[in-house]
Amino acid sequence: xxxxxxxxxxxxxxxxxxxxxxxxxxxxxxxxxxxxxxxxxxxxxxxxxxxxxxxxxxxxxxxxxxxxxxxxxxxxxxxxxxxxxx
Numbered sequence: 181x182x183x184x185x186x187x188x189x190x191x192x193x194x195x196x197x198x199x200x201x202x203x204x205x206x207x208x209x210x211x212x213x214x215x216x217x218x219x220x221x222x223x224x225x226x227x228x229x230x231x232x233x234x235x236x237x238x239x240x241x242x243x244x245x246x247x248x249x250x251x252x253x254x255x256x257x258x259x260x261x262x263x264x265x266x
Contacts, residue, residue, distance in 0.1 A: 182194060183212060183215065183216055188217075188219045188220045189220065191212060191215075191216040192216040192217060194212075195209045195210070195212040195213035195216060196213060198212075199213065207234055207235050210228060210231050210232050211229070211232045211238050211242055213228045214226075214229030214231075214246075215245050218252075225245075225246075226250065229245050229246045229249075230242070230246070
C-alpha cells in the first residue's frame with residue numbers, strides 16, 4: 181500500500197523486512213524493494229531488481245523497471261552474465 185501512495189521510503193523498509201523474513205513472497209518483496217529504490221533515485225535499484233528470479237512475470241517486470249531507472253536516472257543496468265567461452 182505504501183508504494184501506491186508514493187511513500188517509497190516506507191515501501192522500501194517493508195520490503196526489506198519481508199526479505200529478511202523470507203517466505204513464499206520473497207521475489208515479490210525483492211521486486212518491490214527495487215521499484216521503491218528506483219522511485220527514490222537510488223543507484224542500488226538495478227542491483228535489487230537483478231535479484232528477482234524464478235518467476236517469469238516478475239522477472240519481466242523487473243527488467244522493465246531496470247530500463248525505467250536506467251533511462252530516467254542514468255543508472256547502469258546490472259550486466260548479464262557473460263557467455264561461457266567454448
